[in-house]
Amino acid sequence: MPRRRKSPVESEPIEAHMCSIDLRLELLQQVPFFAMLPAAAIKQINARFREQGFTEEQPIFHAGDPAARLYVVAAGKVKLMRHTLTGQDVLLEILAKGDFFGSLSVLGDETYPDSAIAQTTVCALGVDAEDFRAIMSQHPAVALAVLDITAARLRDAHEAIRQISAHSAEQRIAYTLLKLGEKLGEQQEVGLLIQMPLSREDLAGMVGSTPETASRVLSQFQKAGLIETGRQWVAILDQDRLQQLSASGSA
Amino acid sequence: MPRRRKSPVESEPIEAHMCSIDLRLELLQQVPFFAMLPAAAIKQINARFREQGFTEEQPIFHAGDPAARLYVVAAGKVKLMRHTLTGQDVLLEILAKGDFFGSLSVLGDETYPDSAIAQTTVCALGVDAEDFRAIMSQHPAVALAVLDITAARLRDAHEAIRQISAHSAEQRIAYTLLKLGEKLGEQQEVGLLIQMPLSREDLAGMVGSTPETASRVLSQFQKAGLIETGRQWVAILDQDRLQQLSASGSA
DNA sequence: CGCTGCCTTGATCTTCTTCAAAACGTGTGG
DNA sequence: CCACACGTTTTGAAGAAGATCAAGGCAGCG
Numbered sequence: 001m002p003r004r005r006k007s008p009v010e011s012e013p014i015e016a017h018m019c020s021i022d023l024r025l026e027l028l029q030q031v032p033f034f035a036m037l038p039a040a041a042i043k044q045i046n047a048r049f050r051e052q053g054f055t056e057e058q059p060i061f062h063a064g065d066p067a068a069r070l071y072v073v074a075a076g077k078v079k080l081m082r083h084t085l086t087g088q089d090v091l092l093e094i095l096a097k098g099d100f101f102g103s104l105s106v107l108g109d110e111t112y113p114d115s116a117i118a119q120t121t122v123c124a125l126g127v128d129a130e131d132f133r134a135i136m137s138q139h140p141a142v143a144l145a146v147l148d149i150t151a152a153r154l155r156d157a158h159e160a161i162r163q164i165s166a167h168s169a170e171q172r173i174a175y176t177l178l179k180l181g182e183k184l185g186e187q188q189e190v191g192l193l194i195q196m197p198l199s200r201e202d203l204a205g206m207v208g209s210t211p212e213t214a215s216r217v218l219s220q221f222q223k224a225g226l227i228e229t230g231r232q233w234v235a236i237l238d239q240d241r242l243q244q245l246s247a248s249g250s251a
Numbered sequence: 252m253p254r255r256r257k258s259p260v261e262s263e264p265i266e267a268h269m270c271s272i273d274l275r276l277e278l279l280q281q282v283p284f285f286a287m288l289p290a291a292a293i294k295q296i297n298a299r300f301r302e303q304g305f306t307e308e309q310p311i312f313h314a315g316d317p318a319a320r321l322y323v324v325a326a327g328k329v330k331l332m333r334h335t336l337t338g339q340d341v342l343l344e345i346l347a348k349g350d351f352f353g354s355l356s357v358l359g360d361e362t363y364p365d366s367a368i369a370q371t372t373v374c375a376l377g378v379d380a381e382d383f384r385a386i387m388s389q390h391p392a393v394a395l396a397v398l399d400i401t402a403a404r405l406r407d408a409h410e411a412i413r414q415i416s417a418h419s420a421e422q423r424i425a426y427t428l429l430k431l432g433e434k435l436g437e438q439q440e441v442g443l444l445i446q447m448p449l450s451r452e453d454l455a456g457m458v459g460s461t462p463e464t465a466s467r468v469l470s471q472f473q474k475a476g477l478i479e480t481g482r483q484w485v486a487i488l489d490q491d492r493l494q495q496l497s498a499s500g501s502a
Numbered sequence: 503c504g505c506t507g508c509c510t511t512g513a514t515c516t517t518c519t520t521c522a523a524a525a526c527g528t529g530t531g532g
Numbered sequence: 533c534c535a536c537a538c539g540t541t542t543t544g545a546a547g548a549a550g551a552t553c554a555a556g557g558c559a560g561c562g
Contacts, residue, residue: 007559082409085498088417092409105399113406136395143394144387148356150401155364157408158333158343164415165459166339169550200509208416210551215510231508231559247336258528420518451541461519466541482527482540 008190009197009233024051024125027074031098033145045135049125054118063115067103069126076122077184077196081205082114091205093153094119094196096184103129104150119196164208167246172207173217175246177227181236190228191235199232259441260448260484275302275376278325282349284396296386300376305369314366318354320377327373328435328447332456333365342456344404345370345447347435354380355401370447415459418497423458424468426497428478432487441479442486450483 028034028042028049037045051074054060060071063083071078078095092114095101101116127135136143163172177194185192200211200218207214218234221227226242228235236242279285279293279300288296302325305311311322314334322329329346343365346352352367378386387394414423428445436443451462451469458465469485472478477493479486487493 080409082413084413084417086417090413090416092412104402114409133395136398137391140388140391140394143391143398144384147387147394147398147401150398150405151355154401154405154408157405157412158331158365160412161343161408161415161459162333162335162341164412165341166335166337208412211509212511212552213550215508216550219510462541463520463543464518467543470542 007197007230007233008188008193008235009195024049024074027125028072031072031100033100033142033149036141036145037139041139048127048131048135050127052124052126054122054124056118056121058118058122060116060118060122060124061102061112063113064111067110067112068129070100070102070104070129070132071116071124071126072100073097074123074125076124077119078122078124079117079119079202080114081117089205090208091202092157094180094183100146100149102126104132104146105129169207169209169213170217170220171246172209173203173214174221174226174242176203176206177234177236178239178242178246180234181239185236188235191237192239193235194233197232198234203234258448258481258484259439259444259486260446275300275325278376279323282323282351283400284351284393287392287396288390292390299378299382299386301378303375303377305373305375307369307372309369309373311367311369311373311375312353312363314364315362318361318363319380321351321353321355321380321383322367322375322377323351324348325374325376327375328370329373329375330368330370330453331365332368340456341459342453343408345431345434351397351400353377355383355397356380420458420460420464421468421471422497423460424454424465425472425477425493427454427457428485428487429490429493429497431485432490436487439486442488443490444486445484448483449485454485 025042025046028046029039034042034045049072052060052071054076060078061069063081073095075097078099078101079091080093080095080101082090082092084090093101095116103112136146163175167175180194180196180198181192184195186195187193200214203218204211204214218227218229221242222229224241226236226238226245228237276293276297279297280290285293285296300323303311303322305327311329312320314332324346326348329350329352330342331344331346331352333341333343335341344352346367354363387397414426418426431445431447431449432443435446437446438444451465454469455462455465469478469480472493473480475492477487477489477496479488
């Protein structure tokens with residue numbers, strides 16, 4: 001049984017033209033918190049945004065930088081990381097098209113608490129935090145939509161805390177794979193492919209573990225026929241059993 | 252050296268009158284996200300709130316209940332908990348005067364993801380989630396303030412994730428004590444007292460550990476002169492060294 | 503075709519959990 | 533006011549889970 005060796009992850013072709021002016025309006029309409037606005041308002045809002053491209057592994061901002069801008073992912077994947085003094089990095093969230101990140105408040109954060117790094121080639125739209133706040137003041141519906149999303153993220157973060165504090169590494173990895181599958185999954189012959197370069201180290205950073213443990217668990221999952229995996233990619237074969245594993249923990 | 256045996260934690264005298272109508276206006280003004288509104292508006296908002304009292308250990312709502320209301324803590328302490336199928340509980344946040352909890356969004360959560368339990372006698376003000384949303388629509392400044400607070404909580408949750416995934420139990424406990432001290436600390440002869448009944452089990456639930464481990468670590472801290480502790484209470488003596496410990500980890 | 507970086511696998515060691523039992527404190531009722 | 537009874541905390545010892553260290557294998561790329 002020859003394992004599929006070549007990575008099935010296709011890098012999206014992101015070029016400068018992806019951010020071109022004619023496509024920006026369309027994109028902003030797709031962003032969940034502008035969707036409800038009239039076209040005229042979006043056009044006005046659009047003027048405040050500026051497109052920015054980033055190449056793989058390029059930092060968009062560093063933890064500790066003055067928090068001045070808010071970004072919306074137009075294309076590609078961004079990872080939010082938080083560093084520790086001991087050099088260990090924790091991967092907090094993976095962001096995809098339509099997700100926002102960066103500075104929300106004028107008060108509160110003077111500096112970014114985490115770093116944002118392009119996981120793939122990325123095209124993002126950025127606004128000054130102040131401008132965004134002005135937009136929210138002007139359009140309460142936007143503020144409410146942003147609040148909804150932020151509240152949902154807080155729930156997710158709480159769920160992650162619960163997971164990490166009460167479950168084994170195996171369970172946490174199963175859970176994380178499912179979550180990634182939901183968010184970034186793409187049905188292919190291999191199975192539900194997680195459309196993104198994902199190393200053992202990234203995965204370890206998401207579950208609070210080490211690359212070695214992640215590797216062992218993935219191997220085990222593969223042997224059990226739950227997933228298919230290779231260098232920098234994972235595809236899910238059996239969601240149901242993975243689900244079961246993440247909750248109850250019977251191998 | 253006779254250790255202080257009696258708990259220095261004073262239970263606040265919370266009676267029904269604490270929630271009396273004449274004091275409610277004053278309270279709502281103190282709540283961070285109504286502070287900026289004119290008195291007339293607050294008066295109007297006040298009409299939508301209803302006061303509710305809870306006794307120690309009484310649940311305010313359970314995880315899974317339909318998420319209908321939003322609460323503001325008027326007096327006392329509330330703990331937000333999330334349960335696991337295996338019976339392990341995780342303590343997510345401790346809420347004190349002025350903090351809100353419950354349902355924020357109309358969309359999103361149909362049911363509460365976590366349970367809220369009165370840690371002390373509690374007086375809370377509650378509104379229907381819809382009413383609160385109406386208030387935010389009407390007063391964008393309120394929506395922005397709530398967003399700020401939610402974003403700050405998200406940051407805290409991310410920080411907790413980082414802590415829990417990258418640090419030892421000892422470091423996590425040191426960090427958690429400092430955080431509690433900041434939020435609930437009260438300077439007394441014993442030191443910076445955490446004004447709240449806090450068992451080893453509660454603490455374990457906050458750091459993803461067990462009561463036994465919490466006990467061992469607290470004993471060790473006490474021997475080292477970092478804290479003073481007893482049944483259901485902790486006071487911080489040496490913030491600096493605790494701080495140092497939580498980050499770098501040198502005992 | 504060989505280099506670089508990722509991944510795998512094994513052995514050892516530390517940390518934390520688990521189970522169990524004893525000690526303590528707190529509030530109670532005599 | 534004292535003694536009892538309860539729940540909390542402490543402490544010990546055994547065990548499991550995962551981290552760490554180290555070596556080798558494999559994929560992709562120049």
